[in-house]
Amino acid sequence: MTGGPYPFDEFEARGFCVVPASRPDVLDGLRSHIWSVAMRLVGVPAADADSDLNGLHRHVPGGDEATRFRLALTKAMSEGYDVGATVFNAFEGYLSRLVGTDVLSQRIPNVVFQPPGDPHPTELHRDAPANSPYEVVVWLPLVDCFGTKSMYVLDRTATADALEAYRRNPGDRSGFQSLLEERSVQMSVPYGSALLFWSALFHGSVVNREPESRISLNTRFKNLFAPLGMKDPFRYFSILHTTPLTRMGMRFQQDEA
Amino acid sequence: MSGRVYLGIAMEYATPVNPEPGIRRAPTIDEQARALSRAAATRGGALVEGVVTARQNEGIGREVLGSLGAAGATGAYCLTVDVFRRGDLIDRALLTDVWSATGSLGFLIEDVHLEDDEAFLGWLDMVRAVNSVRTRDASDQWRSLVSGGAGA
Numbered sequence: 287m288t289g290g291p292y293p294f295d296e297f298e299a300r301g302f303c304v305v306p307a308s309r310p311d312v313l314d315g316l317r318s319h320i321w322s323v324a325m326r327l328v329g330v331p332a333a334d335a336d337s338d339l340n341g342l343h344r345h346v347p348g349g350d351e352a353t354r355f356r357l358a359l360t361k362a363m364s365e366g367y368d369v370g371a372t373v374f375n376a377f378e379g380y381l382s383r384l385v386g387t388d389v390l391s392q393r394i395p396n397v398v399f400q401p402p403g404d405p406h407p408t409e410l411h412r413d414a415p416a417n418s419p420y421e422v423v424v425w426l427p428l429v430d431c432f433g434t435k436s437m438y439v440l441d442r443t444a445t446a447d448a449l450e451a452y453r454r455n456p457g458d459r460s461g462f463q464s465l466l467e468e469r470s471v472q473m474s475v476p477y478g479s480a481l482l483f484w485s486a487l488f489h490g491s492v493v494n495r496e497p498e499s500r501i502s503l504n505t506r507f508k509n510l511f512a513p514l515g516m517k518d519p520f521r522y523f524s525i526l527h528t529t530p531l532t533r534m535g536m537r538f539q540q541d542e543a
Numbered sequence: 544m545s546g547r548v549y550l551g552i553a554m555e556y557a558t559p560v561n562p563e564p565g566i567r568r569a570p571t572i573d574e575q576a577r578a579l580s581r582a583a584a585t586r587g588g589a590l591v592e593g594v595v596t597a598r599q600n601e602g603i604g605r606e607v608l609g610s611l612g613a614a615g616a617t618g619a620y621c622l623t624v625d626v627f628r629r630g631d632l633i634d635r636a637l638l639t640d641v642w643s644a645t646g647s648l649g650f651l652i653e654d655v656h657l658e659d660d661e662a663f664l665g666w667l668d669m670v671r672a673v674n675s676v677r678t679r680d681a682s683d684q685w686r687s688l689v690s691g692g693a694g695a
Contacts, residue, residue, distance in 0.1 A: 510672050513680050519673050520624050520653040525665070536668050 293380060293482075300441040302483035304475055308379030313478065316372045317428050323362045324501070327355060336477070339429045340498040343401035356399045369395045370505050371526055373424055377480055381507055384422050384482070388510035390519070391526035395505035400435070400494045407491040408437065410466065412445070413506070414485035420512035421485040425475070427502040432474040435496040437481075440488040444469035448488055546587060547647055550616035551579040551594035552603055552626045570622075572596060579620045582651050591616055597626035602634055611644050618647030624655075624670070631677040633670050 293303040307313040321339055325332040328345035332338055346355045363369055370391035374381055382389075400407065413423060425437065440448055448465055455461060466488075475481050483489065485506065494500050510525060510532070528536070553576060556569035570578070572594065580590040591614040597603035603626050611619065619641050627633045642648055642663050649656045657663045679685050 511676055514673065514676055518623070518625075518653065520650070520655065520669065523669075525669050525672075528668070533668075536671055539671060540667075 294383060297384070297482065297484075300443075301445070301487045302439050302441065302481060304473065304479050304481050305377065305380050306479045307376045309376045310478060312372060313376040316369065316376060317477070319367055320359070320363050320369075320428060320503075324359055327358050327362060336429065339501050342399065342499040342501060346399070346401065348401045348404040352399055352401055352404060356397050359399070360394065360397045363397070364394055369503070370507075373426060373480075373503065373505055374507060374526060377424060377482070380482060381422065381424070385507050385512070386509045388528050388532050389526040390508050390510050390523040392506040392522060393524050395503050398491075398500070398502045398504065400491065400500040402494050402497055402499065404494060407493050408489075410488055410490040412486055412488045414515060416516040417485045417506065418508055418513055418515035419484070419486045421506045421508040421515070423483050423485055423504060423506050425473075425481040425483065425502060425504045427475050427477055427480075427500070429498065429501060430476045431500055431502065432476075433472065433496055434492050435494050435498060435500045436473045436475060437489060437491040437502075438470040438472045439481075439483055440466070440470050442484070442487065445486065445488045547583075547589075547618040548614070548616050549579070549583040549586075549588050549590050549618040549620040549647070549649070550607075550611050550614050551576055551583070551590045552607065552619055552621040553579070553594045553596045554622045554626050555596050555598045557599040575622050578651060579622065582649060583618075583620050586618075586649065586656065588618060590620065599625065600628065600630060602627050602629040603637070605637060605640075607637070608640055608644060611641065616645060618645045618649070620649040620651065622650075623652040624650050631681050632674050635667065635670055635674065638670065639667070 293305050296303040317335060317339075321335045322332055324342065325338060328342065330338075330345055342355075346352050370393070373395065374389065374391060398408065414421065427436070431437075444465075447469065448462065451458070451462060451465055470488075473481055491500075506522075507526070508523070510528065553572050555572065559568050576590070576594045579594065583590040595603065595607055595610050607619075610616075621627075624633060624638075627638050638648075642657070647656075647658055648663070655666065657666055
């Protein structure tokens with residue numbers, strides 16, 4: 287099994303781990319696809335994936351234009367191309383050990399585009415609840431992400447401490463902010479790797495102060511039979527894989543139950 | 544272009560409060576009918592005048608099959624799959640019967656449109672799994688298991 291035991295010890299202890307793609311060729315194919323779609327959208331010939339994606343802010347400087355670009359890319363990259371399935375394939379060695387082999391995949395993965403200085407980073411939040419706490423989030427940078435160009439997480443202990451601090455003193459914004467600054471971990475994730483994190487972890491990003499664009503995907507996987515969150519499963523997920531045994535059981539229920 | 548005639552199935556929400564985060568109120572039946580009509584037109588079809596309505600958490604009844612026949616509908620366009628949901632469970636039998644009567648099912652909120660048996664059966668697997676999970680999650684045995692109680 288690709289991946290070895292180490293990332294899963296870390297994942298369980300901290301709620302996250304950074305792992306290299308178990309199928310780098312699949313990841314490269316995905317990035318090439320998104321790169322070509324992105325360059326088509328900005329109307330510029332593709333030259334070099336790294337420099338084109340890092341330099342997207344030269345064509346889409348920020349503000350509403352960045353939002354429109356992000357939404358257009360989200361839609362266009364998924365037309366006739368299963369981005370979620372490709373992400374799963376690229377990291378299957380890890381993901382199948384976390385969620386199993388009967389898998390639900392987020393139907394439309396999200397794109398995050400943060401040009402340098404864009405004043406709208408992702409605010410501190412956690413997905414679960416309302417998402418299921420049985421989901422894993424794959425945060426996949428399409429360029430090297432480090433420093434303020436990346437994102438931060440609070441590990442399991444820090445997330446629990448932050449929740450406890452908020453419950454005790456819901457009005458203490460400065461105390462909460464201090465805890466956040468002290469305990470958040472700014473992730474460094476090179477292209478070729480992904481951050482896998484538990485849906486119940488606090489996470490967010492800050493204003494990108496690096497001279498390059500951040501462009502990344504995030505998407506979610508869970509076991510088909512894991513407990514649901516509050517979100518409509520039919521809207522957000524579709525079946526990616528089932529085992530032969532599960533399919534036999536399903537047919538049995540259909541025919542005999 | 545399908546040229547299908549769709550019966551619209553709207554949802555009467557239990558409260559006027561938002562059904563989705565970020566949306567302030569539930570859509571009215573008129574608003575739903577307009578949205579379903581646009582969706583049907585996008586598919587190259589048309590919506591029958593007058594939608595039928597499911598009450599939230601009660602679901603549409605089997606009389607919808609009569610409505611489909613009376614309208615000469617060759618498809619059904621639903622606001623959401625929850626128009627088939629009664630309590631925790633989606634009525635799989637009725638869903639299958641509506642499919643058998645039409646061969647075309649759309650769900651606006653879920654952005655799902657089913658036009659062939661293979662797609663419908665694959666989607667029905669998801670319904671079956673979600674029903675199983677919801678049944679299990681609502682059970683005392685499951686609550687006991689996840690809380691580390693004696694049932695574990």
